[in-house]
Structures are given as C-alpha cells and as structure tokens.
Amino acid sequence: MIEVRKLLKRFGPKTVLRALDFHVEPGEFVVLLGPNGAGKTTFLRILASLSRPSLGQVSIAGHALPEQAAEVRRALGVVSHLPLLYGDLTAEENLQFYGRMYDLQNLDSRVTEVLQLVGLENRRRDLVRTFSRGMQQRLAIGRAVLHDPEVMLFDEPYTGLDQDASAMLDEVLRNVAARGRTVVMTSHDLARAEELGSRFDVLSRGVIAASCSQKELGASNLLSFYKQALAA
Amino acid sequence: MSTTVVRNKPSAFGSFLRAVGAIAWKDLAAELRSRELLSAMLVFALLVILIFNFALELDVKTRATITSGVLWVTFAFAGTLGLNRSMAVEKDRGCLDGLLLAPVDRSAIYFGKVISNLAFMLIVEAIVLPVYSILYNTNLFSLGLVGVILLGSIGYVAVGTLLSSMAVQTRTRDVMLPILLFPVVVPVLVAAVKASSGFLQSIPISEILPWLNLLVVYDIIFIAVAFMTFDYVVEE
Numbered sequence: 001m002i003e004v005r006k007l008l009k010r011f012g013p014k015t016v017l018r019a020l021d022f023h024v025e026p027g028e029f030v031v032l033l034g035p036n037g038a039g040k041t042t043f044l045r046i047l048a049s050l051s052r053p054s055l056g057q058v059s060i061a062g063h064a065l066p067e068q069a070a071e072v073r074r075a076l077g078v079v080s081h082l083p084l085l086y087g088d089l090t091a092e093e094n095l096q097f098y099g100r101m102y103d104l105q106n107l108d109s110r111v112t113e114v115l116q117l118v119g120l121e122n123r124r125r126d127l128v129r130t131f132s133r134g135m136q137q138r139l140a141i142g143r144a145v146l147h148d149p150e151v152m153l154f155d156e157p158y159t160g161l162d163q164d165a166s167a168m169l170d171e172v173l174r175n176v177a178a179r180g181r182t183v184v185m186t187s188h189d190l191a192r193a194e195e196l197g198s199r200f201d202v203l204s205r206g207v208i209a210a211s212c213s214q215k216e217l218g219a220s221n222l223l224s225f226y227k228q229a230l231a232a
Numbered sequence: 233m234s235t236t237v238v239r240n241k242p243s244a245f246g247s248f249l250r251a252v253g254a255i256a257w258k259d260l261a262a263e264l265r266s267r268e269l270l271s272a273m274l275v276f277a278l279l280v281i282l283i284f285n286f287a288l289e290l291d292v293k294t295r296a297t298i299t300s301g302v303l304w305v306t307f308a309f310a311g312t313l314g315l316n317r318s319m320a321v322e323k324d325r326g327c328l329d330g331l332l333l334a335p336v337d338r339s340a341i342y343f344g345k346v347i348s349n350l351a352f353m354l355i356v357e358a359i360v361l362p363v364y365s366i367l368y369n370t371n372l373f374s375l376g377l378v379g380v381i382l383l384g385s386i387g388y389v390a391v392g393t394l395l396s397s398m399a400v401q402t403r404t405r406d407v408m409l410p411i412l413l414f415p416v417v418v419p420v421l422v423a424a425v426k427a428s429s430g431f432l433q434s435i436p437i438s439e440i441l442p443w444l445n446l447l448v449v450y451d452i453i454f455i456a457v458a459f460m461t462f463d464y465v466v467e468e
Contacts (some may be wrong), residue, residue, distance in 0.1 A: 050332055052467055074335035082326030084333075088262035100254035101334035103247045104237060127265070143330070148237040 001026040001151060001182045007056035009042055016042050018206035029183045031197035033226055038203045040186040044155045048078050061150050077144035077152045081159040083136040087129030091120050091139050094128055095146055102147040118142040134165025141172050152176055154185035194222040202229035251336040255344025269317045273356045277310040278363060285367045299370055300428035304421055307357060314352050315392040316409050319400040342462040350389045357381055376431035383447040384424030390451060391417050394458040398465050423447045
C-alpha cells in the first residue's frame, strides 16, 4: 500500500532523511516512533505530498509521487496536531467545505454520518473557534475520514488532548483499523502505540533503525525494543 | 462510516471549478461572520482619504488631477492589509495544508483566493468611492472609472494573492508582502492612475486606451504566471 525507496530529504545543508526504505502492507497499523527531530513529521509530510523528496521514490495505493499527487491525495486522510479547520465556520460548514474539495456527492448525509461518528452532531451548528482542543481534534478526524480514504496518516494526534478526547481518538483509530484501512501514526506515547499498532518502526538518524511486528514483540515490551533500537 | 462515499464523475475541469467555488464560498462565509478583514480594510481606507482631505488644501482643478492618485494609494494600502490577513488565516491553523491535501489542481486554491480577495477589495472600493466623492466634492460616477477600478483591482489581487502565499511562509510575513508586492505592482498602479485620471478629466478615449491595454495585458500575464507557478510557491 505504501512503498518508499531510498528516500532522501535535505533542507539546505541539513539531511533529515537518508536513503530511507519503508514498506506497508494493506491493512497494517504502523506506529512510527523516534526522538524529537528524527524526521517523523518530515517523513509524513512527504507521504502526504505536502513536501517534495530531494531523492527517492514514493508510491501510495499504487500511485507514484509527485507525478500522481492528486490520486495519492484522494487515497489519503491526514490528521496532524493542528486541526486544519476554520474557526469562523461551523463544524458542519467545515466538513461541507472539505467535502466539496474532495468532490463528494450526498454531502449532507455524509457530513451527518461523520459528525455522529466523532460525537459532535449536537454541536454541528456551533463555530469551531468555540470548541475545546479535544473537540477540534475530533472534528479534525472527521475531516480526515470524510472521503473514506484507504490510507490514514496521523502525526502526533494525541498532542494536547485530555483523557476523554484521547479515549475517543482511540475508539476512532480502532474503528479505522477494523475497517481494514492502512494507518501510519507517529507517536511518543509508547503504551498507546503498543495497544493500537500492528507494527512498530523506529526512525532514527534519518533511517528506519528497527522494525518489529506486534507478534515479534511478544512478551517483551515496546519500551525496551525502542531503547535498543535507539542505542544500536 | 457505514454509507458508501460517492464522488462526482471524474471531470478535471468540473472538479476544478467546484474547488474554486468552495474556497471562495468558504472565505466569504467566514468573513461575513467575523468581518475582521473587511472592517480593517475599510477603516484603514477611510482614514487614508480623511488624512489626505485634511492634508491637502485643494482648489477644484488640482483636486481633479490628484483624485486618481489618492484613490489608488488608498486601494493599494488597504488591499495589502486584506491580502496579508487572507493568507494568514490559512497558515495559522494549518488550513493551508488542509487545502493542499485536497485532490485538485493547486491552482484552484489560487483562483478561489483571488475571487474572495477581489470581492473584499471591490466591497471596500464601493464604499470608499461615495465617501471620497462627498469629502472632496468630486463626481466619481463614470462607467470608465468603474472599468479601470475593476481591471486594476484584478491585476493587484492576481499578483498580491501569489506573493502573499509566498510571504506567509516567512517569519516576517507582515512586512514581507508590501516589500515583495509594491515593486511588482507598479505597472498596474501607474496604468490605473493614468487611466482613472483620464476618465475623471474627460480626456479622449484614444489617449486612455494605451493604459487600459497595459492593464489588460498585465492582468492576463500575471494570472497566467500564477497559474503556472502557484504549485511551486506553496510546496516545501
């Protein structure tokens, strides 16, 4: 579903990603771990076609970047720590706007369905700027799943969320995974990552330093795997 | 997520137009609710013409010659405020990324923003003109002048929207836009001032025509340039 070969990303003299290889099968839930500054966000931005690689090949859902960027974007849903929502529009208007950008039909029923999914149906006519951080993140997830994408990218989605909002996000992520969608999520929360992920990759010094599946992890915990990967 | 998501039949041009319309609608709906951008532009524009009114003690003849200059200085400064704010709204909450993630040609974002920015600028101009007319006791109601204002505003917004999407990526975005914009937009301002002045002083159309031609050519060239380069301007 996601195929990355020899990916290199430079910002001026600084090389952030060094010949990185990455492969994700359909339906996998990959949690990308790594210290701050390891290049996780840069990597996700390249996958999301928001940033151009300096070298290397990226293809998602059978479409190559940057040549088939529109097809890749149609297959992607992205949630970052910023909500990507307009404060002066209502929850409903935000989703309708993004629905039009994705050229969706039956928009009213789809918007209602998504608002129910993220538990915001009773706030549909409220301005987004009146929402708490948790509610904004819930709506941001609604925005990302609106077009029912095959692949979902989550960049630190738990940042700034309280317990209730985090639990709600857990539920949405499980729902997405249960529907066979492919997920790549960056996180610093190892406990949550272990609970949700089917595979764990550690990004360090610009490459995938270690990778293991939930099965391979077995009885050992993710923290020790992560520490070993960073120490190697 | 139980219902099947249905997309409109693939039609590149249809999708493009729907995206342009969606962006313009979104900007206008948000602005009608907050009135942040329009009120800032309007107050600024009215203050500028008021200051000019007090600063310049004018007889009737001189007034006719400087009107177009005062008007276009007012429109240009007020327009810069609007252009800056319009793109800052997209950047601050990551909404620009949201737009860039949509599966449409990125020039649709440019054209959507151009339409909304142009609408804001024309609204301000429609309010400023009668106020100026009263304050300076000058008749501004001329179809030719309206045409020039429309052509000049299109050129100004076409360049301004492109450059504001560059400026918004910098740390000094508030000062960066005027520094980038004013040198590039000089031909539009000169042509618009000359053509406006021509219509206000009832100069024969044959003498105004070269300035109108310059405005039309500038508008076409910069819209074409923006169409070709916007994708690179907004991408990292």
